[in-house]
Amino acid sequence: MMELLPVFMFVCLFVLIFCGVQVAFALMVSGFVFGLIEFDFNLRPILFQFTQKIDETASNFVLAAVPLFVFMGAVLERSGIAEQLFRAVQLWTGRLPGGLAVGTILMSIIFAASTGVVGATEAVIGLLAIPPMLRQGYDKSLISGTICAGGSLGTIIPPSVVVIILGPVADVSIGDLMVGMIVPGSILALLYLVYVVGLAVVQPHKAPRPDPSFTDSMPLIEKLSITLKALIPPLLMICAVLGTIIAGVAAPTEAAAIGAVAAVVLAGFYRTLSLTMLKDAGWRTLIVTAMIMFVLLGGSMFTVAFGSVGGITQLRSVLGDLDVSPAVMLAIFLGIVFVAGFFLEWISIILIFIPIFMPFVRDAGFDPVWFCMLILLMVQTSYLTPPLAPAIFYLRGIAPPEMTLTDMYRGVVPFLVLQAICLAIMAAFPGLATWLPDVLLGF
Amino acid sequence: MDFANRNSDWPGTLAAHLDRVTLWSGAAAAFLFLPLVIVTVWEVFARKILGVPTMWTFELGYMLTGTYFLLGGAVTLMRGEHVRIDLVYSQFGPRGQAVINLVFLAIFFLPFCVLISHALFDYAAEAYMSGRTTGKSAWNPPAWPFRAIMFAGFVLLSLQVIAKILHAVAVLTTKERAR
Amino acid sequence: QDKINLRMATSWSGGYTMELMANAYAEEVARLTDGRITIETYPGGTLGSALEVSDLVRNGVADMGHTWMGYDWGEDRTTILFGGFAGSFDSERMLHWLYVGGGLELWREFRADKFDLVSMPLGIRTPEVFLHSNKPVRTLEDFQGLKLRTAGAWLEISSELGAAPVTAPMGEVYTMLERGVVDAVESGSLGENQTSGFHQVAKYVILPGAHQPVAPFELVISPRVWEGISEADRALLQDAARLVTLDCWMTFGQRDAMAKTFYEDEGNEVIDLASEVQKAIYQAGAAYAERNSQENEWFARVWQSQREFDALWQGAERYRKIER
Ligand code: NA
Ligand code: NA
Numbered sequence: 001m002m003e004l005l006p007v008f009m010f011v012c013l014f015v016l017i018f019c020g021v022q023v024a025f026a027l028m029v030s031g032f033v034f035g036l037i038e039f040d041f042n043l044r045p046i047l048f049q050f051t052q053k054i055d056e057t058a059s060n061f062v063l064a065a066v067p068l069f070v071f072m073g074a075v076l077e078r079s080g081i082a083e084q085l086f087r088a089v090q091l092w093t094g095r096l097p098g099g100l101a102v103g104t105i106l107m108s109i110i111f112a113a114s115t116g117v118v119g120a121t122e123a124v125i126g127l128l129a130i131p132p133m134l135r136q137g138y139d140k141s142l143i144s145g146t147i148c149a150g151g152s153l154g155t156i157i158p159p160s161v162v163v164i165i166l167g168p169v170a171d172v173s174i175g176d177l178m179v180g181m182i183v184p185g186s187i188l189a190l191l192y193l194v195y196v197v198g199l200a201v202v203q204p205h206k207a208p209r210p211d212p213s214f215t216d217s218m219p220l221i222e223k224l225s226i227t228l229k230a231l232i233p234p235l236l237m238i239c240a241v242l243g244t245i246i247a248g249v250a251a252p253t254e255a256a257a258i259g260a261v262a263a264v265v266l267a268g269f270y271r272t273l274s275l276t277m278l279k280d281a282g283w284r285t286l287i288v289t290a291m292i293m294f295v296l297l298g299g300s301m302f303t304v305a306f307g308s309v310g311g312i313t314q315l316r317s318v319l320g321d322l323d324v325s326p327a328v329m330l331a332i333f334l335g336i337v338f339v340a341g342f343f344l345e346w347i348s349i350i351l352i353f354i355p356i357f358m359p360f361v362r363d364a365g366f367d368p369v370w371f372c373m374l375i376l377l378m379v380q381t382s383y384l385t386p387p388l389a390p391a392i393f394y395l396r397g398i399a400p401p402e403m404t405l406t407d408m409y410r411g412v413v414p415f416l417v418l419q420a421i422c423l424a425i426m427a428a429f430p431g432l433a434t435w436l437p438d439v440l441l442g443f
Numbered sequence: 444m445d446f447a448n449r450n451s452d453w454p455g456t457l458a459a460h461l462d463r464v465t466l467w468s469g470a471a472a473a474f475l476f477l478p479l480v481i482v483t484v485w486e487v488f489a490r491k492i493l494g495v496p497t498m499w500t501f502e503l504g505y506m507l508t509g510t511y512f513l514l515g516g517a518v519t520l521m522r523g524e525h526v527r528i529d530l531v532y533s534q535f536g537p538r539g540q541a542v543i544n545l546v547f548l549a550i551f552f553l554p555f556c557v558l559i560s561h562a563l564f565d566y567a568a569e570a571y572m573s574g575r576t577t578g579k580s581a582w583n584p585p586a587w588p589f590r591a592i593m594f595a596g597f598v599l600l601s602l603q604v605i606a607k608i609l610h611a612v613a614v615l616t617t618k619e620r621a622r
Numbered sequence: 623q624d625k626i627n628l629r630m631a632t633s634w635s636g637g638y639t640m641e642l643m644a645n646a647y648a649e650e651v652a653r654l655t656d657g658r659i660t661i662e663t664y665p666g667g668t669l670g671s672a673l674e675v676s677d678l679v680r681n682g683v684a685d686m687g688h689t690w691m692g693y694d695w696g697e698d699r700t701t702i703l704f705g706g707f708a709g710s711f712d713s714e715r716m717l718h719w720l721y722v723g724g725g726l727e728l729w730r731e732f733r734a735d736k737f738d739l740v741s742m743p744l745g746i747r748t749p750e751v752f753l754h755s756n757k758p759v760r761t762l763e764d765f766q767g768l769k770l771r772t773a774g775a776w777l778e779i780s781s782e783l784g785a786a787p788v789t790a791p792m793g794e795v796y797t798m799l800e801r802g803v804v805d806a807v808e809s810g811s812l813g814e815n816q817t818s819g820f821h822q823v824a825k826y827v828i829l830p831g832a833h834q835p836v837a838p839f840e841l842v843i844s845p846r847v848w849e850g851i852s853e854a855d856r857a858l859l860q861d862a863a864r865l866v867t868l869d870c871w872m873t874f875g876q877r878d879a880m881a882k883t884f885y886e887d888e889g890n891e892v893i894d895l896a897s898e899v900q901k902a903i904y905q906a907g908a909a910y911a912e913r914n915s916q917e918n919e920w921f922a923r924v925w926q927s928q929r930e931f932d933a934l935w936q937g938a939e940r941y942r943k944i945e946r
Contacts, residue, residue, distance in 0.1 A: 020532020020540070021547050022525040029551045039682070047562040048681035052671045054563065054593050058509025059579070061501060064483065067476060067511060167796075169665075171636040173819030178796075248802030250487045253504075257483035286473040287524045290515030294525060307668035308683065355635060355665040386528070393526040405529065490788070490803075494767060498777075501789035578696020580789035581777035586696065 006311030009034040013302070013343060017387055024291075027298030031305035038309045049304045057297045061253060067289040068256035072237065072263045073124030074281035079267035084230035085128060091223050098200030098207040100136060101146045104129040105192050108150030112157035112185075118383055122151025122394045123288060130399060139206035140403050142199065144411030148391035149192055149418070152383040155346075155376065157185040162346060162379055169354045170375075172368045180369050180433045181376060184426050188377075191418045199414075233266045288397050295390070299345040303352055316356045326364035330371075333357050334378055334423070341382025345390060349379060373426055373433040381419045384412040454609040454616070461606035462521055468599045469518025472511050479507040499582040506589050513596030517603035541614040548608050556601040563594040626659045626851065631684035633672045633693065635665050638814050638877075642870045643745030643839055644688040650862040659855065661686070676739060679842050686843040688744060691733075695774060698736055700920040703928065704729055706747075706837040707775045708907025711928070713748050713836040713871060715935060720838065721864065723931045728924050733842070736920065740848040744841035744863045745870045748811050748878055750831030752895055754799065754820035755806035759828050761896050771795050771807040776833045779906045799823050808833065813877030816884055827885045828893045832903040838867075 009030055016026035028050075035046035057063070089103035096102055108125050126147045133143045155162045158178045167177055200207040240262035244250040250258055267273040306312065322329065333353075340349050354375065361371045383391040392408045399408075426432055486500035519525055532540060567590035569575070576583045630648070634640040640663070648661035664684065666672030675687035676694055692705030703710075704725075711719060719725040720743055733741035752759075759765055766784040777787045788804050798804045800823035807820060808831065821827060841863055848856070885892055915922035 016547070017528050018531055019543055019547070020527050020529050020535075021543070022520075022527045024525055025547075025552050029547075029555055032555055033551075042682065043558065045682040047558060048677070049670050049683055050559060051562045051566050051593075052674060052677070054513075054559075054597075055566075055590070056671045058513055058589070058593060059505045061505035061508065063512075064479060064504055064508040067508070068480070068483075071476065167819075169635040169667075171817055173817055173822065176819060176822075244487070249491050251798045251803050254483050254487045257480050258487065260480050261484055282473045282476055283469075285476060286469065286511070286515045287519050287522060290472075290512045290519040291524055291526055293512035294516055294519070304668065304670055307664060312664065312668050313662050351665075351667050355668070358636060387530075388528075396526065397524070405533075490769065490786075494786070496769060496786050496788045498781075498789075573697065576696040578694070578774075580773070581781065581787065582789075583696065 003310070003314065005034055005038060005309040006306060006314060009306060009309060009311070010343065017343070023388060023393075024294035024298035027295070027302040031298075031302040035305035035308050038305075046305065046308070049308070050301050053297065053300045053304060057293065057300060063293065063296075065253045065256040066292055067285050068253075068260045070123050070288045071281060071285040072241075072256075072259045073127045074284045075260075075263040075267055075277075076124065076128065076233075076237070078277045078281050079263075079270060079272040081230075081233045081266065081270060081272075084226075085233075087132070088227040088230035091218070091227060094210045096197065096200075097204070097209075098196040099209065100129070100133050100138065101142060101196040101200070101207060102193060104133070104146050105150050105189065105196065108153050109157065109189050112150075112153040118152055118154040118390065118394070122147060122154070122391060123398055125150055126395055126398045130403075134400070134402070136210060137208045140407040141411035142196070142206050144392075144395060144399075144403060144408040145413075145415050146192075146196060146411075147395055148384055148389075148408065148412050149415035151394065152380050152391045153185065153189060153192075155380045155383070156181055156188060158182060160376075162350070162376060165347065166350050166354065166372060166375065166379075169350055170358050170368060170372055172372050176369045177372055177376075180373055183432045183435075184373050184377060184422060187425060187432070188380075188418070188422045191422055192415070195414065195418055233270065237262045237266060288394075291393070291397060292390075295345055295393070296347065299348045300351075302344070303348040306348075306352060312352060312356065315353075319356065319360060326366065329360060329364060330366065330374075330427075333360075334374060337375060337378040338381065338385075341378065341385050341388075343388050344382075345388065346379045346382060349382065350375075367430055367434055370426075370430040370433040374423065377419065377423050377426065381416065381423075384416060384419070386412075452613060452617075455613040458606040458609035458613065461602050461609070465517045465521045465599065465603045465606065468514050469521075472514035472518070475507050475511045475514075479504065479511065482507065498580060499584075502577060502580050502582050502584060506592075509589065510592050510596075513593060514599065516596060517599040520600065520603045520607065537614055541611040544607060545611040545615070548604050548611070553601065553604050553608065556597055556604055560594060560597040560601055563590065563597055567591045567594050624658075624852070624855075626855070628659070628661045628685040628847070629669075630661050630663045631666075631669045631675045631678045631687040632663055633666045633675050633687075633689045635667065635672070637817070638811075638874070639688075639745065639747075639839065640665070642873055643866065646869065647688070647744055647841070647862060647866045650866050651859060654858050654862055655855070659858070663688070676737060676842050679739060679844050680737065682844065682846075684844075685847045686841060689840055689842065690837060691741075691840045692774060692837075694737070698920065699775075699914050699918060700732060700736070700924055702775050703911070703921065703924045704732070704838060704840070706834055707910075708779050708833045708835075708903050709911045710835050710907070711932065711935075713746055715931070716836045716838060717746065717868070717871065718935075719928065719931045723934075724927055725931075728927055732920055732924065734845075738845060740843040740845055742841050742860060742863050743838045743867050745839035746867055746874075747837040747839070748871070748874045749829075749836065750808060750811050750834040751815055751827060751829060752831045752833065753806040753808055753826070753828040754815065754818075754824040755826045755828055756799070756802060756824050757805050758826050758891070758893055759806070759895070760893055760899075762899050762902055765899065769803075769805045771798060771804045772833075775910065776808070779903070779910050780833065782906050782910075783902060796820070796823070811874060811878060812881040812885075813874065816881055821885055821888055821890050825889075825891055826893055827890045828895055830895065830900070832895060832900040833907075 013026055013030040016030060017023055032046060035049065039045045093099035093103045104125060107128065111124055129147060130143060158181055163177045167173065237259055241255045241259040244255045244258050264273065337349060337353060340353065361368060383389065386409055395408055482500050482503050486497055490496040532543065567587050570587040570590050575586045577586050630644065632640060632644045634644065644663045648663055651659050651661055669683055670678045673693045675689035678684050679687045690705050691701040694701045710716065730741055733739045757768065759768065768785045770780060770785045770787050772780060772787050773789065777789065780787050795807050796819060799807050799820060809815065809818060911925050915925050
């Protein structure tokens with residue numbers, strides 16, 4: 001009976017989430033109830049575990065980047081700078097099939113390279129890209145998929161908070177991971193671009209082109225000046241963030257604060273700064289941040305309760321008893337992470353499974369950096385897989401009401417196929433993960 | 444707020460009062476964003492330009508972030524923005540949704556919040572009595588004030604949970620009266 | 623005899639401390655008792671916060687825990703005298719003080735008195751790397767204004783010596799070092815740091831870790847659990863802890879020796895810290911301890927014992943070190 005507790009715990013979580021209970025609260029309550037059972041209805045241990053998790057989550061300075069990057073996006077959107085940017089992108093990529101989607105993914109890559117937090121990346125990209133895409137009559141599923149997948153690139157294109165947590169847990173050099181992920185990240189971004197262009201060619205009604213007379217009649221000089229005017233503020237802002245990180249002026253969290261200041265300054269420069277706008281952006285930032293942080297808090301509470309009911313030790317012994325080839329073991333590991341990604345957020349996934357997997361991975365003689373790349377791809381995929389799909393949650397936080405949840409779920413499916421293709425490529429050619437660190441790092 | 448003029452509808456009236464508390468705590472939280480930015484940028488300035496990193500920005504920074512989201516939890520609940528998977532939920536009418544909210548919040552989540560609040564009170568009180576410091580930086584301030592904020596955050600969340608329960612009760616009873 | 627199954631929370635997600643201390647202890651206990659006493663080790667974070675393992679044991683979340691006592695310095699600074707700091711002995715003297723110099727008795731009494739925990743040393747670490755640095759540091763002069771990422775007591779002591787210590791979340795340290803936000807970081811021992819990646823982004827490896835000449839680690843056990851264990855089994859649990867501590871010390875030493883050429887092969891420049899700097903660091907650490915002795919009775923008592931031991935061993939090099 002007691003050895004089935006970990007299973008029942010997941011069932012309970014599953015039921016609560018499907019009844020429509022808030023995900024954060026479902027994680028907390030199912031963790032609490034099963035922890036209580038484990039400790040023979042003695043309240044003190046489980047309450048202490050949860051208290052500690054509240055303290056730990058509230059004391060994590062890295063998470064300060066979340067509100068700061070959300071705020072950047074909110075100001076960009078409300079100041080009209082985003083609108084200008086997308087009009088400009090339209091001018092250049094407009095003639096490409098799926099031009100706006102291509103522009104969106106390019107923007108995602110740039111943002112992903114400047115922040116390590118998915119929610120923040122996605123909020124900025126989404127707020128920038130959704131209104132123009134809707135106006136141009138893009139298919140809502142395509143919009144959703146593009147934003148979710150593009151936003152999730154934040155984990156797989158360095159820098160990445162996921163890597164910063166994963167490295168120590170897996171006992172693998174963060175440096176190797178940061179450099180190693182450049183190749184898979186690029187492959188994935190390329191796959192996304194090829195897909196949206198291909199889709200726009202095959203099904204043009206899903207990605208209508210802008211009125212050609214508008215773009216074609218415009219002289220190049222005017223085009224350039226519009227673009228320059230629109231492109232400078234966001235690029236300056238990205239430079240304020242990326243630049244300070246690269247130049248070694250600021251840590252990633254600090255760079256986020258500089259980005260927030262830059263956003264306000266630029267809005268002032270473009271004379272769109274107002275108290276109403278700031279108040280508006282401030283409220284939005286608070287709500288989105290609290291939403292993200294409570295899911296994180298719930299996830300970490302669920303994780304410690306899962307550890308207490310013996311879920312972690314049981315899984316370890318079950319895997320130890322399996323008698324299969326290393327390749328099959330690898331497939332099982334990735335499958336477990338994939339399925340776990342339906343219900344758990346990434347911190348829990350890494351904390352629960354990686355310490356269990358790593359000894360097996362090393363015994364089998366796999367390259368740990370390569371294995372971590374595969375895990376990173378799965379973690380990024382977990383952002384997209386329902387029911388617990390953070391990428392979709394973030395999108396819902398910013399999308400207009402006419403974009404339904406169904407649009408969003410449908411939209412991520414093609415991108416899941418792209419994830420699988422990228423995973424297959426990486427699995428087949430371990431060298432893709434390992435050669436860049438070998439070449440670039442060291443003296 | 445629309446319940447305020449209906450004195451007979453006590454659940455609605457009380458809920459409206461609680462909502463006001465939530466709104467104020469949310470406004471206070473939203474305001475904390477400003478010091479968070481200032482403190483973080485100041486550290487960069489102090490380290491890079493003045494050449495003297497501060498001893499306190501790290502701890503103040505995480506405390507502001509923690510306070511920000513802990514106090515923001517209640518208003519996020521009030522606005523219905525804590526994310527839920529509404530594939531099934533959205534199929535129920537307002538009455539069905541009220542039943543789900545009532546059952547989950549009243550039977551599971553409110554007792555949970557009250558117990559956690561109680562534990563956080565003990566957690567803060569223990570730190571106050573023992574004079575424990577954070578031990579996370581050279582500034583090393585007393586641990587109890589930040590723990591008291593964690594307690595306050597969950598008390599505010601509990602109050603908003605009560606408001607949500609009352610709103611659900613109001614939905615259910617009003618419908619019955621209308622029949 | 624009873625079968626006993628114990629749950630051990632740890633502060634580690636893997637690495638040497640997990641492998642050579644916590645897991646080694648579980649294996650040693652199983653071996654000594656023919657599998658009658660089993661210990662399940664839980665990686666840091668799976669049962670609760672990695673840095674607050676002693677609290678997890680006190681609150682009944684785990685039966686025992688493996689941690690570093692210095693993590694509790696916010697609650698009582700005496701913990702750093704047992705955990706090791708700039709004013710500590712080297713690892714050889716620390717082992718002698720602990721096991722034959724009266725340290726163990728103080729250790730157990732202190733943890734029981736102030737934290738209500740049964741406690742004993744479990745595992746010990748050799749000196750840390752002093753710095754992985756982008757700037758060469760040889761003299762006290764080089765140390766002035768050095769932006770150094772660190773934590774704990776060394777934050778205060780290093781700033782007294784003229785450094786500009788920076789507190790930052792562990793997760794950002796790598797990026798900050800790579801981008802030059804900080805000039806240098808300090809963390810584990812030579813052998814441990816091979817996987818940290820610090821050597822890939824900072825050219826200089828500076829030795830020895832005068833700020834952390836030794837780090838004894840700790841086994842904490844809930845008194846409630848300890849009372850339920852027979853005399854004979856308690857003795858076995860203690861013997862196993864001492865055995866693992868000594869094994870661990872030797873293995874760390876061996877791996878450090880193997881790691882030193884590793885950094886040179888990787889293209890790092892290995893720098894030896896001038897002896898005046900090492901001495902200055904010890905002096906600052908000792909002064910720090912004197913100050914804390916004024917305010918904290920337990921601190922004063924333990925520091926006194928360590929100083930008496932130091933005096934006894936004064937000049938031991940005369941008969942312990944042979945020129946070759
Ligand atoms: Na990124
Ligand atoms: Na998912």
